[in-house]
Amino acid sequence: MSTINKKIRGNQVGYEPEFEKTLIIKDPTSLRYQLKKDEQLIEQGILSKFSIHPLTREKDFICDLTHVKEEGVYQLILEGMEGYFPFVVKKNCYEELLIKSLRFFYLQRCGESIPVECADEFQHRSCHDQPARIYGTNQRISVNGGWHDAGDYGRYIVAAAVTVADLLLAFEETQKISAINLRIPESKLQIPDLLSEVRYELEWMLSMQNQTNGQVYHKVTCASFCGFIMPEEEQEELVVTEPSITATATFAATTAMAVVFYEPFDETFSQRLKQASKASYDALKDMHMPEGFKNPEGVVTGEYGDGKDIDEKYWAAVALYKAFGESQYREDFETLAKKEVLHGYGWEEVGSFGNQAYLTTEKFPVDENLREEIQKQMIKKADELEEKIAIEPYGVSFSENDYIWGSNMYAAENGNHLFDAYRITKNVKYLNYARSQLHYLLGKNPCGYCYITGFGFLSPKYPHHRPSSAVKKAMEGMLVGGPDRGLNDPAAVEFLKDQAAPCCYVDDEGSYSTNEVTIYWNSALVYLLSVLI
């Protein structure tokens, strides 16, 4: 018996011993199951809780193995069905996943050569290191460094800012991260590897600030996307586009947040962050862009347009208050938060980063009533997700309209919203819901995919990621976008027509709307892992 039974859907990476372990069996022919280990029968039983999936219409039964706490690789077998599911129970189950998903950032580095001893087959020469022209002028500036954003080689501030925020929060969350050796050139330094890696991005972000007025350029890319080539082969002119409010505000927030992390290691660097943060915050008052950033004529790379910039200003104000304590920042944040508590851990909606900063401000006074109100709204947000989870057999916090571009990031993000509610209330149901979002990403989903390259028995092999295509091997540890019912690219239209929303995913290199990767999807995964391990 060597085949996998793909109608059994569970976390393909495995389960920590104390985790809930409920697997879904799709359309079983019998309700009897057996659990074996080394060919020995461990237990047998009957599936429970039948339901019809509201979107796929499949019949879903639950196999609850929560009581199995002894470490091991088991085989779950269904009577009358061929094959088995490799059911893994293991302590520190997600360590390798965490390391690989963090190493991804190093392998995305731009502007320096990536040597073979650090990158194996993903080595490459220095790329995108010529001065970039500021759009509409003949002025050139040096904006070397940072991470390639996604499957393409652009670099975008709003995406970078939330990625850095996720990674710093993850670093703060667990000591385990600070001990990880990422096999990067800085690994021998007396500073945790993750902080070295994040600094690589921060240095680039600092180079994107206009030194005269403090505003921050929105992005630097070539005018259009290149083919499936390695980064150093993209030789077209680099163009820096105009500053935006969302870029300037998220830059202010992230650089403020970073100060405290680098203070113990490099006082000069943390001072640079502080000055840059304050200058960008001050620049905001003279910026007016009611429509948000728009690609200028002739530039067709990622836009990251966002007409609603109030949440970015909300986050910036409180991040600066938490870091520097000046009353103006407090007043700016509290005025906004008293009108409406905002949410979001994504590139577009960032309110939750602000909420978390306010709840963890310790050095300076806060309004206790507002703090309570923010907590109340965070619990409400989790309760809205709970309503969706309650009617979704796989335990993901999605209804039909949530299967959009980058849906996997929202699964990870929702995991963090649910964990926020657990942190506030200590009610274990929220913790279990947060874990369910991770199980969804790692294989307990209607597609039966573990959505991280290189993990599980069925994972993406053809991600929309230029280095992976050029090397002809999927870089490991990347979270792909996941199901998108909008069918937003030709491959999705070709392969996914008539699919139910949760199954609108295709492992095809052309499907940028379901199978691309980005730095802020990976960082969302890292942040979720950090709170759950």
Ligand SMILES: [Zn+2]
């Ligand atoms: Zn590059």
